[in-house]
Amino acid sequence: MTKYQLRESALELLTRIGEQGGYSHVLLDQEMRKHRLSQKDGALLTEIVYGTLQNKLKIDYQIHPYITNQKKLKPWVKWLLYMSVYQMLYLERVPDHAVIHESVEISKRKGHKGISSLVNGVLRNVQRNGVKDTEAITDPLEKLSIETSHPVWLVKRWVRLYGMDLTRGICFQNLKHLPMSVRVQTLRISRSEAATELKSRGIVAEESLFSSQGLLITEGRILNDPLFKKGLVTVQDQSSMLAAEMMDLTPGDAVLDACSAPGGKTTHIAEKLSDRGEVTAYDLHKKKANLVKEKAELLQLSSIKADQADSRKLGQVHQEESFDRILLDAPCSGLGVLRGKPDIKYHKKEQDIYDLRTIQDSLLVSLAPLLKKGGKLVYSTCTVDQHENEGAVKEFLNQNKDFTVDSSFVEDLPDFLKDSTGISEYGLQLFPQQWDTDGFFLTRLVKR
Template identity: 70%
Template sequence: MAKYVLRETALHLLTRIGEQGGFSHVLLDREMSKQELSRQDGALLTEIVYGTLQRRDLIDYYIQPYTAGQKKIKPWVRWLLYMSVYQMIFLERVPDHAVIHEAVEISKKRGHKGISSFMNGVLRNVQRKGVQSLDHIENDVMRLAVETSHPEWLVRRWVDQYGMETTRLMCEANNHHLPMSIRIQPLRISRSDAAGELRQEGFSVEESPFSTQGLVVKEGNIINHRLFKEGFVSVQDQSSMLVAEMMDLDEGMAVLDACSAPGGKTTHIAEKMKDKGSVTAYDLHEKKAKLVSKKAEQLQLTSIKAGQADSRTLTSVHASESFDRILLDAPCSGLGVLRGKPDIKYHKSEEDIYKLRSIQDDLFHEVAPLLKSGGKLVYSTCTVDRHENEEAVRHFLDQHPEYELDPSFVNDLPDALRQGEGLTETGLQLFPHEWDTDGFFLTRLVKK
């Protein structure tokens, strides 16, 4: 793909994500499949789109002195400025003159001479004069928010919960590439055989300390590899793999996955039980429930039955004490997955956290009667907010004295995680900077 066309594509995606609320990972994956991009072009497109989204607020601060006189800037023009400045400042391999030339050409094609002159003027100023210093921002929280392009309310909230140093590390980690990790289907291939085949073909892979089925792909595109296409491996973050590992599963169990789409944890549960037993999986949306069935089919797993249901009504569907294990991977703010979905931080508000917590409480309350005595319930989220995690668990235990924290939870964790900064009496909070994973929370409760 010509670099000019590639940057037009990047601009189209950024405008859709930034102005129309499209999901970055969905739109980018769709575009990559449609265009059949080379490995190099795909990497550059991904870098421009994700990098620009990750650094949006910082770039906006950088260019303010050069755009302040412009009364109204069209959204596509602003995004073209953002992506151009991102390339000039953060991508060393792309020459400034090439970035400026292509930005001006796109401006001429999409707008008029006034826009292309404005574009040229701003970018030339950035090239010649540089950008304004962050030292002008005296407030520490505000400066960290701008520097790492996180909303100020979110930075302030994390500082209140975890302190400035952990917040800084989290925010900085969120602006760096998340390594891809995969999970082998152990009924079809061993981890050593999968790793051996990938290494033989030029991939750089390491074993995950989180799961005996996990591999971290340091280099190479697994999506185009036969192991992925033929269902020998699936893509899943290491933190997410920890869920099934911590469910204390045995063959033949009856398991409920109350919020299952897109099916990564559901299929992992079935694999851990050697596809013997039953996994009843629900999602609020029928289309998403079908994704779970499709994933099970790809991995050749037959013990999963996926269907549409609001899991806040499951006591009308299943009798009390129907399940040996329950997974409640609750809908959450997603503030732990900003590395792979950077647009989330601009679309969420503090109010969303409290609305979601209400849903989490309802789900917790509804699935509680469905677990057998002596059974175990794993609660997990892909967020780092205490209100959705530790406080939600404490609230549930206060309301349900028949449950308690599983005393063997900590001992069952992988060795490396038993000393983690986020391990509390309520569960395990994984931070994105600790293990180069998503931010994630999980705990395990037992029914007395």
């Protein structure tokens, strides 16, 4: 793929993500598979797409003075300007003149002379005048919003919940690259053997402190490695590995994973059970449930039974007190995973948090009868919002007096997390800047 074609591809992806609500990680993966991109081209395409999305509001602040009526811009022109300015401001290895030339050529092919003149004019102005300072913004919340490209409503909400210092930490961390971590299928290969084999192919991995199965990839590309392709390692964020680690599993347990796709936590549960017992996994969508089946087959795990169902209605499928353990990795706003999915912050509205909470409450209430007495339920989300996390747990406990927070969950945490500032009476909140992971919440409830 030529650099011109690559930038056209980036523009198409950004327009679909920004205007049609496509998921950045899904569309990027599809594009790279479709064109069988080399490692170098794939890295550049990813950099342009993710970098543009992560910095959209700051870029918009830069180009705003040079466009008289931004609302009249066609969507693809707006995204062409965004991605071009991103490359000019952030990619030192790409010369400005090359970016401007290719952007003007794209605008000529896709539009008319007026559009190409506008694109050329805006980019020349940015090149000539440099980065516009944010010091002129007097409102500290608006300034933080522009500097870190987080919508003002979100910045205000986090400041209200956590204060300015913690909010600044979250926002600036969300602009940084998320380290790649993987989970080793230790029923087939040990963690040390996997690390040694990866090293022989130039992939450097450190042992994760979050899970005895985790590896942090510090150098090299894991997705093309035989260990990944054979299902001996699975990509999973370190914070996410805590869900199965906290379930207090014993081989032979009957386990329910209520919202299981794409299957990372499901397969981790099966591995913790030594593939003995039964992991019943559901997802609302048939296609996603099939992903869990495929993941289980790739990892050679036979204890997983995956199917499509609305987990709010599982009382019609299973008898009460059928399961020793339940994992509810609940549908949530995803505000803890903005580093890997930056488009989320532009697509979400504050009302979505409250709408999702209704679903979370309903799931907890519906699943509670399915747990055996003395059984344990882990509730987790990939968000950093109190309303979806501590708030949901508190409400559930108020309504279900036969449940309590299993305070012993702290004992099962890795040592470095046992005195974490994120521990409350309702669970553990991880923020992305604390341990360079996704933002994540989890707690363990026990049925009396």
